[in-house]
Amino acid sequence: MTESQIARLDRAHRSIAGRAGAPCEVALVLGSGLGHLAEAVGDPTVIPYAGIEGFPVSTAPGHKGQFVIGDLFGRRTVVMQGRFHLYEGWEPREIALAVYMLKRLGAATFVVTNAAGGLNADYAAGDVMLIEDHLNFTGRSPLIGPNDDAIGLRFPDQSRLYDPGLRALAADAAARTGTPLRRGIYCGLNGPELESSAERRFFRMAGGDAVGMSTVIEVIAANHAGMRVLGLSAIANAATGGPDQKPDTIESVAEMAAVCGTKIEAILKDLFPRLPAEGEKA
Numbered sequence: 001m002t003e004s005q006i007a008r009l010d011r012a013h014r015s016i017a018g019r020a021g022a023p024c025e026v027a028l029v030l031g032s033g034l035g036h037l038a039e040a041v042g043d044p045t046v047i048p049y050a051g052i053e054g055f056p057v058s059t060a061p062g063h064k065g066q067f068v069i070g071d072l073f074g075r076r077t078v079v080m081q082g083r084f085h086l087y088e089g090w091e092p093r094e095i096a097l098a099v100y101m102l103k104r105l106g107a108a109t110f111v112v113t114n115a116a117g118g119l120n121a122d123y124a125a126g127d128v129m130l131i132e133d134h135l136n137f138t139g140r141s142p143l144i145g146p147n148d149d150a151i152g153l154r155f156p157d158q159s160r161l162y163d164p165g166l167r168a169l170a171a172d173a174a175a176r177t178g179t180p181l182r183r184g185i186y187c188g189l190n191g192p193e194l195e196s197s198a199e200r201r202f203f204r205m206a207g208g209d210a211v212g213m214s215t216v217i218e219v220i221a222a223n224h225a226g227m228r229v230l231g232l233s234a235i236a237n238a239a240t241g242g243p244d245q246k247p248d249t250i251e252s253v254a255e256m257a258a259v260c261g262t263k264i265e266a267i268l269k270d271l272f273p274r275l276p277a278e279g280e281k282a
Helices: 005-020 035-040 090-106 164-176 197-205 216-226 250-273
Strands: 026-030 043-048 068-072 073-082 110-119 130-134 180-188 210-212 227-237
Touching: 005 026, 005 043, 005 068, 005 090, 026 035, 026 090, 035 073, 035 250, 068 180, 068 227, 073 090, 073 250, 090 110, 110 130, 110 216, 110 250, 130 197, 130 216, 130 250, 164 227, 180 216, 180 227, 216 227, 227 250
Parallel strands: 026 073, 026 110, 110 227, 130 180, 180 210
Antiparallel strands: 043 068, 068 073, 110 210, 130 227
16 A cells, blocks of 8 residues: 555655754745755755655756755745755655655745746856746656545645745845846746757746746646745756757756855845744745
């Protein structure tokens, strides 16, 4: 008999409960090229995924594969330094398990970052985009299968996946720090191959502004678990699919994402102290 999601979560949490310390307020997922943000965590407790019972492990380049727990910009935060992708072979429910763990560790606010290609021709590599909504082009959902009511509703609403109050706070933080901020729709794909030029044009016609290989499964799970979600994309390359489209490499994408990381760090440094406590409105 297949182990239920809640039983697997309980088992994983028991294996680290003695190391995790006090409950966290915020969860932060670091995308490709953004892992250095974990270095800003004060008095960190590091828990490798390999040491968590029944937990997946990161295999993507540059993803260390560990929780870093401590003080980040004045809030007790659990950082995912390395995430799980569909292209690694993980199932959506395995990706969701990590998100449910973040909630179990106390986090009511879920901040997700990623490296993405700019479908919108007005975007340039090095821009930061505030995610207003997403298009799930993976064809997958972490909620397929038996639902665990202890985690969330069978049919969760997704009309406000990315919390409007948090988006307003992030936009204000960007303005206060002088950080230019785009706003747009993120398209999530399976990967690992980068998109064809025709696909990029199609995603743009569908309403997408940026495209990447993560985030959507995590955000569905976070919403299912009742967490408030904020998303920021590091626009690491132009992905318009036009006649002047240049070839991309993952190395160049990660390099540019790291440049964006300094801008995202500035936004989060101003934002975190002003995040609402659990139960408060943003």
